[in-house]
């Protein structure tokens with residue numbers, strides 16, 4: 001029997017109160033997506049970190065100081081500012097999945113999209129990727145490495161989604177409930193949940209509407225599909241500050 005696919009709106013909810021800042025999500029992201037080790041000359045902004053965990057503080061004196069960890073990735077905006085500025089149509093909001101896709105083959109490296117992204121979630125490849133001898137054997141064959149001169153970012157492990165969809169089609173099943181990104185899979189505390197935000201049966205949909213859930217820079221109207229959750233008011237108040245300010249706090 002043919003299975004009708006409806007559009008989905010994949011998004012993520014990050015529970016900041018559960019994040020310990022261990023960085024497992026960053027490592028898993030790099031391994032899954034064939035992100036090469038940064039060359040020695042790379043700086044804080046010229047390295048490639050599609051998933052990056054920032055420590056943030058409450059600004060109180062040392063004896064009352066609190067720290068939280070904020071995993072930052074592409075927000076997969078419903079109104080992505082990076083899409084409209086790209087002269088190459090290298091950025092596209094996939095209406096079927098809600099994922100903002102990046103096509104390196106079309107990118108000419110102008111970096112307009114990086115300027116337009118208020119979340120600093122895009123990265124320019126300043127160098128061709130190079131892996132230590134022998135490490136090439138560990139590369140993920142389902143993800144093409146990006147070349148020097150193009151921009152990249154998180155695509156919510158789209159190759160995993162495609163594999164799960166193929167399997168679901170082969171099994172005659174509806175869209176895959178098994179799809180999970182590498183970062184979510186690797187998190188030892190279960191701080192991140194991925195799912196269809198329009199499907200009321202998903203945990204992601206419920207968490208997105210839970211008390212204490214917020215979006216970063218919601219006032220800009222970009223409609224981020226990555227949400228955060230915290231019971232701490234000072235963490236929630238960070239949401240209206242830019243990612244750069246948060247990183248420097």
Ligand code: SF4
Pocket residue numbers: 018019020021022023024025026053069071186187188189190191192
């Ligand atoms: S893996 Fe989980 S706990 Fe560790 S830094 Fe990432 S989100 Fe936080």
